[in-house]
Amino acid sequence: MEGRAPQDPADWSSLRALVRRDLEPLVGAIDQDGLYPEAVLRRFGEAGLFAHHVTGEAGGGLWNAIAGMAVVGEACLSTAFAVWCQDACAWYLSNSANTALRDSLLPEVAAGRQLGGTGLSNPMKAYAGIDTVRLTGERVSGGYVVTGVLPWVSNLGDGHVFGAIFSVPGRTGNVMALLRCGQEGVSIAQRSHFCALEGTRTVAVMVKRAFIADEQILADPAEPFLATITPGFILLQAGMALGLIRGAVAAMREADASHGAINAYLPERPDLFEEALATLEATVAELAATPHRNNPDYMRPLLEARLAAADWSLRAANAAMLHAGARGYLRDATAQRRLREAYFVAIVTPSIKHLRKELSEIEQGRGCMRLWKSIAVAG
Known part of the structure; x- marks a missing residue:
């Protein structure tokens, strides 16, 4: 496109x-x-x-x-x-x-008065057959009692909310609810430190017999709802990649101001990434116009676009580092920060390997994220 x-x-x-x-x-x-x-x-x-x-x-x-x-x-x-x-x-x-x-x-x-996170990294991988759902619920009067641990959920703090999915033994469909940090039975702790994205308040969430009232349920069963929100969930991630690529191009042009003569010998120059960025923006904008289409024919180009966003992020950040040269190794250098950030675009769920798995399964006629098959079972 x-x-x-x-x-x-x-x-x-x-x-x-x-x-x-x-x-x-x-x-x-x-x-x-x-x-x-x-x-x-x-x-x-x-x-x-x-x-x-x-x-x-x-x-x-x-x-x-x-x-x-x-x-x-x-x-x-x-x-x-x-x-x-x-x-x-x-x-x-x-x-x-x-x-x-x-x-x-x-x-x-x-409006940003209530901050919140997603909590869907684990179930997204579970629906792809990469992981298992880590939260388990038991139906009780007026809601569910839920237990389990989510190792990494971001943008959280005291009072923040996040979407989470839990299984219910004896049922085929899962449940999606909105949990609140600090409600009884829901606690958070920072157990890991990262080489990049450390400022995202990424924490482990411990859920110990927390009562999740029916009023907190986003969808029951979760699967038809997930089929509705998944395209938008993935498309929104393109914003990170588009910004990173644009920032990497700016870093290249800044390096060219003093080292343009020697940088001209590098194989990947800013113009290449600006052209790729324009094409990627156009593709994402077209896909974003119909975010509730959830069939494999729509998901194939969507997943391809998300994969391209990750690939171009890595290439642009790598090129920015090469343009910066030795100055890119400084602790506060933009180039090395961009390189570390680009790897996050490549590994955040759905990661590059996850995306390639999904695309392979679509090619083999096995659907996408196994979600569409589970809808028939749960619904």
Whole structure:
């Protein structure tokens, strides 16, 4: 697909100003010290960043959410990932048939007053046959009692909410609910430290006989709901990649200002990535126009686009490092940070190997994420 996505840079002037003023001075502390930019995220919410895809915005709300995330990702992928977590949480709520939960929490999440995460890394891998569902529930009067551990959930803190899926022994379908950090039986702890994305407040979630009321249920059974939200869930991740690629190109051009003569001998130059970025933006924008199509014919190009986003992120960050040369090895250098960030785009669920597995299964006629087969069983 050729052409440029429908994004006018002037549309993002206010957001860019907010990024320059409030986020860019913190990027070093976010990356090196693990600073979680909570105040900045809340300001993004006040500016409407988390609301594009959930307010019935005409003319491409999901694409505008992706494009806005990319503006953040140009400066800092950690913060862009936190934006994705918040957007995904809003996406769950906006698509839920639980109108009481949706009406009470969606305005808060979309405005950044209520922060939240996703919690779907484990079940996404479980539906692909890579992992097993780690939370288990037991039906009781008025809800479920749930137990288990999720090792890594991001954008969390005291009082934050997150979507989670649990199995119920004796049933074929799973249940998806919105849990709250700090509710009785739900605790969090930071058990791991990372070489990048340390400022995303990624924690382990321990769920010990937590009562999850029916009012917290997003979908029961979960599978038809997951088929509805999965395309948007994956498409939103493109915002991180688009921003990182654009930031890497900027780093290359900055290096060229002093080393352009020698950098001209490198095999992959900024123009290559700008052309790839334009094509990728156009593809993602077209896919984002119909985010509730959930058949394999639609998912194939969607997964291919997500895979391309990861591949181009790695290539662009690698090229930025080569353009920077020895200066890219400095502890506070943009180039080495971009390289570390790019690996996250490649390994966050669905990772490159996960995407290739799904595409292989589509080619073999086995569906996508095994989700469509499970819908018939659960529904």
